[in-house]
Amino acid sequence: MISFVLRRLASAVPTLFIVVTISFFLMRFAPGGPFNLERPLPPQTMANLMATYHLDQPLWNQYLTYISNAVTGDFGPSYIYKDNTVAELIGKGLPYSIQLGSYALLLALIGGVLAGTLAALRQNSVLDFLIMSVSTVGVTVPNFVVGPVLTLVFAVVLAWLPAGSWGDGSLRFLILPMVALALPQLAVFARLTRGSMIEAMHTDHIRTARAYGLPPRVVVVTHAMRAAMLPVVSYLAPAAAALLTGSAVVETIFTIPGVGRYFVLGAINRDYTLVMGTVVLIAIFVIVFNLVVDILYGLLDPRVRHD
């Protein structure tokens, strides 16, 4: 097991390297640069800025400098948020994104699995139909619609919850963004669970367990659930990576100080270093969660063993 984890971590290094290299050059092929504004800067000012940020050097040179700095954890200064380095921005924002994202992940996972299981056990009932309709809405209605509707209802009209901001970080402030963030993932978890649960309930070993006269609760929870969780667990990796690295839309709507918006803002403003920093962050999250999922697989499914 330990050697499996070590092997996987070692293979992450070339993966990260390739991701960084491709994004570095892709970013530079986009037209314009960080200092091309609506009103052109005087040539002298432009030259001063390019020199300050070493953007006047040949591209391969910039690339080598970036890689060698990145290895030491120096991801350079942000070109938009000039008072901060990229590492500082991500360092400040990440705890907020992780906290909100974990709540949302928990809500999506528990809520989704519960709803999906209920729907599967009452297949083709009104309850099943209801849960699946709601989850279709959850997947199809984007959170830039859900977010404002939630605030209008709960903050403006009913005045029960704040309309935005992290505030003191208490649950009161986090409920609405958490729900907006969790809803689409909750819907996916519900649909996945329902599908695999129905399938699991028809397998031979469940039929056997039933034939033995095991109580329905034991059949569902200890036997069917375990098999039905495999697709859910494999979806956990992308879901966790997406939720924990923040969402530009939800953070903007609710003024959450997380890192989600930096990817989009960085790309629009050609803030090369900020985009690179977020790309590295997301890549690391995806790699780590895939590894976690593979380990979970081994625990859940006797057919998968990492020796």
Add this chain to the structure above:
Amino acid sequence: MTLANIKLSTAILLGSFLIGASPVLAETVLHRGNAGEPQTLDQAHTSINIEEFILKDLYEGLTIYDAAGKVVPGAAETWDLSDDGLVYTFKLRADAKWSDGSPVTATDFVFSLQRIEDPKTAAGYANILFPIKNAEKVNKGEVPVDQLGVKAVDDKTLEITLERPTPFFLELLAHQTALPVSKASVEKNGADFVKPGVMVSNGAYKLVAHTPNDSLTTEKNPEYWDAANVKIDKVIFYPIDDQAASVRRFEAKEMDLAYNFSADQLDRLRKSYGEQVHVSPTLATYYYAFDTRQEPYSDVRVRRALSMSVDRDFLAKEIYSGSQLPSYSMVPPGMASYGDPAKADFSEMSQLDREDEAVKLMKEAGYGEGGKPLNIEIRYNTNPNHERVATAVADMWKNTFGAQVSLVNLDVSSHYAYLQEGGKFNVARAGWVADYADAENFLALSLSSNKTFNYGHFENAEFDALMKKSYEETDPTVRSKILHEAEALLMKEQPIAPFLTQADLWLVSDKVKGWQDNAVNAHLSRFLRVSE
């Protein structure tokens, strides 16, 4: 008044005295919506008004804008200008202090201005202070930084020498780029001098906390020379780039001020919030430029006819829901040093009369129905509102002259790059936002020597001569008269057709007192009060 009433009113009176005398006064807080996250709090790198609102609460420049948007003394109490208009001598306030208690000195200002122009600083707005002697040369690295025309005569006397007389120099000093930094703090802390807990500032407020994309908190600076008159104890800025979210937080009463909202919300918000909705004309003009290098736009009659036939009221009311105002002058109204701008001669006519006159002019020029065909291409930068304006204008030109009008749009950087690099066109949309509150900033766009911003390459010797005269004139009244003559000429020639004066949209809660709409959009928190 009955006895019971007297008792009651005495009790209320007593109560209010008690509250007034109580040492644990409730802290007054202003919750200020700001239209986005500041990119920097460094005066050398700031460029947008989101930063300006914060920086001007934290720092005080030599001159400032008061609540009405007029230039008044700030850190400088008085000043003199030499007879040749070249040397300003500023007397700093004797009691001006930094938030760490140290005095604000002329050396701090020398250091700050040198820092802006130093090429090593790479300040994006360094050019706004180029009227200072040698500033441009310093910024280009041609002469050393200490050659900048700024000198500390003694601790409280600052001398600034100019390259040439610059009548709007006091306006430039009110720009956020000219705010001072504490020399001691910057030398000690380097780039970190902008961080909470480190920043030393000389304005009415000091920086307490900053969580990017969440909030920025400032507190009253007890060392500020006029601290006794600063009524709000704490100002919290909320950076909200989503305009709809900003409106919702104002409606949820989480913010007292919200800046910038979508114009299509204007009617609804006016219905719900009445006087709390502010549409404040700003120093920005929305206009169409004609390419005067080619037929038929080289003919003043064609330009005038096209301009006259555009119904500005329709654009302002129907497309912008009244969030922009009809305009007939290049210089927007509300500029203290200029007064009422010189409007186009047809501004007083009714739209129907204008159209009759326009048809006549176009016929004289030999275009349109019965003459040479009129094929017009309108170029604009991609944006739903600009598209609606272009469509409406195209319609007006079709109906009035039977013109064939086509529309072309490019993304904003490509659009402006094309115009600024001298690309040919027929008619193009453009906008100009004042760098400083002076008419020259708008009129200089049409100088024949202005290769970048004179998109239509308008050339008029008389206009150029008037502008040249204005640069040499040091008497502000005479200068303003010359600039008016120049604008009147420009509006007669119509190489550009101004359509709209843009406006800043604010939601100002009833709780906020002392708010005044002004064209420079200056709203220092120290001039505001909050009542519960």
